[in-house]
Amino acid sequence: MLLLLRPLVDAGHQGKAMVCADGxxxxxxxxxxxxxxxxxxxxxxxxxxxxxxxxxxxxxKDRGDLEECTYRSMVDTLxxxxxxxxxxxxxxxxxxxxxxxxxxxxxDLPFTDIFACITPDILHQLHKGIFHDxxxxxxxxxxxxxxxxxxxxxxxxxxxLRHFKKGISAVSQWTGTEHKxxxxxxxxxxxGAAEDNILVMARSLLDFIxxxxxQQHTDxxxxxxxxxxxxxxxxxxxxxxxxxxxxxxxxxxxxLVHYVSxxxxxxxxxRYNTEYPERLHIDYAKDAYRASNKRDYVEQMALxxxxxxxxxxxxxxxxxxxxxHSETTDSIDGRPGGEVDDSDAGSGMGDPLDEGAGDIxxxxxxxxxxxxxxxxxxxxxx
Numbered sequence: 001m002l003l004l005l006r007p008l009v010d011a012g013h014q015g016k017a018m019v020c021a022d023g024x025x026x027x028x029x030x031x032x033x034x035x036x037x038x039x040x041x042x043x044x045x046x047x048x049x050x051x052x053x054x055x056x057x058x059x060x061k062d063r064g065d066l067e068e069c070t071y072r073s074m075v076d077t078l079x080x081x082x083x084x085x086x087x088x089x090x091x092x093x094x095x096x097x098x099x100x101x102x103x104x105x106x107x108d109l110p111f112t113d114i115f116a117c118i119t120p121d122i123l124h125q126l127h128k129g130i131f132h133d134x135x136x137x138x139x140x141x142x143x144x145x146x147x148x149x150x151x152x153x154x155x156x157x158x159x160x161l162r163h164f165k166k167g168i169s170a171v172s173q174w175t176g177t178e179h180k181x182x183x184x185x186x187x188x189x190x191x192g193a194a195e196d197n198i199l200v201m202a203r204s205l206l207d208f209i210x211x212x213x214x215q216q217h218t219d220x221x222x223x224x225x226x227x228x229x230x231x232x233x234x235x236x237x238x239x240x241x242x243x244x245x246x247x248x249x250x251x252x253x254x255x256l257v258h259y260v261s262x263x264x265x266x267x268x269x270x271r272y273n274t275e276y277p278e279r280l281h282i283d284y285a286k287d288a289y290r291a292s293n294k295r296d297y298v299e300q301m302a303l304x305x306x307x308x309x310x311x312x313x314x315x316x317x318x319x320x321x322x323x324x325h326s327e328t329t330d331s332i333d334g335r336p337g338g339e340v341d342d343s344d345a346g347s348g349m350g351d352p353l354d355e356g357a358g359d360i361x362x363x364x365x366x367x368x369x370x371x372x373x374x375x376x377x378x379x380x381x382x
């Protein structure tokens with residue numbers, strides 16, 4: 001990341017002349033404004049342990065509370081890291097739950113607060129985390145797995161509504177799609193099997209998930225979103241009374257505290273959803289791994305992706321040549337006497353592309369190129 005974002009350092013300080021949408025050339029200062037990642041990577045970027053929040057200084061034992069703590073400071077964090085690097089001992093380093101990442105990639109980026117750049121993650125924090133790993137498991141502890149399966153099986157068939165004919169215990173591969181389909185019927189499904197306090201608690205979390213999913217927000221929707229979170233914290237103690245939970249010091253539960261402020265600062269959380277690039281894991285990692293012999297696979301994956309990219313460029317060139325030849329033929333057929341103009345007849349494979357070739361190639365239906373950058377980024381543990 002340090003190498004990738006190095007050009008932003010000078011560009012952010014000095015600015016770059018860029019053509020804007022209205023055609024005018026202006027001096028633009030590009031900066032890092034948002035960083036999309038799952039929770040382990042957020043903690044790595046924030047230089048803190050995974051038992052702490054990557055955005056604020058909340059203590060581990062207080063993560064189950066509703067209060068929003070003081071945000072982390074880039075200046076203070078860098079000073080603490082350097083002090084730890086020199087002296088090997090630092091009380092503040094331990095109190096803030098930092099890890100020894102002494103050269104973070106963001107330390108020289110201008111006009112950037114990396115802790116404010118960390119965005120909500122609807123897929124991992126809400127659908128998989130809050131709903132599947134917590135709310136669903138709590139309700140299974142209340143009504144039992146057998147009853148839960150029976151109720152999912154009893155849901156009537158309806159166009160556009162998924163029917164879990166074998167229940168949910170038979171689902172081996174969970175994706176965001178399964179989570180969303182379950183969320184649509186979950187409150188009505190457990191009605192009658194769980195007491196009212198459990199229903200209110202479940203509904204408040206699902207309301208929060210659906211509000212976070214909005215593509216546009218107003219002060220009214222954000223207030224309703226915050227009210228849903230407050231209602232959950234009022235009703236959550238019923239789980240302790242039933243012996244389902246001993247505490248709520250869970251990172252994903254604490255992350256809900258930052259959603260409203262993040263949406264106000266960066267816009268709707270839907271645009272930062274990690275669900276969109278999840279498909280790239282198949283194209284850039286899984287398919288490449290399957291093409292290897294499963295031993296020393298990193299170099300083989302990189303070579304396979306490089307060849308796929310070369311095939312893409314070659315296919316795009318051939319498609320462009322074919323389209324250009326077709327357009328030339330059409331123009332010849334419409335010319336009196338059928339005279340051929342050698343300047344438009346096309347040429348060999350080694351000829352350079354014309355000025356408008358890029359626009360034509362953009363319209364061709366060819367596969368997307370494989371990215372070496374994404375591969376090396378993923379294989380690096382991120």
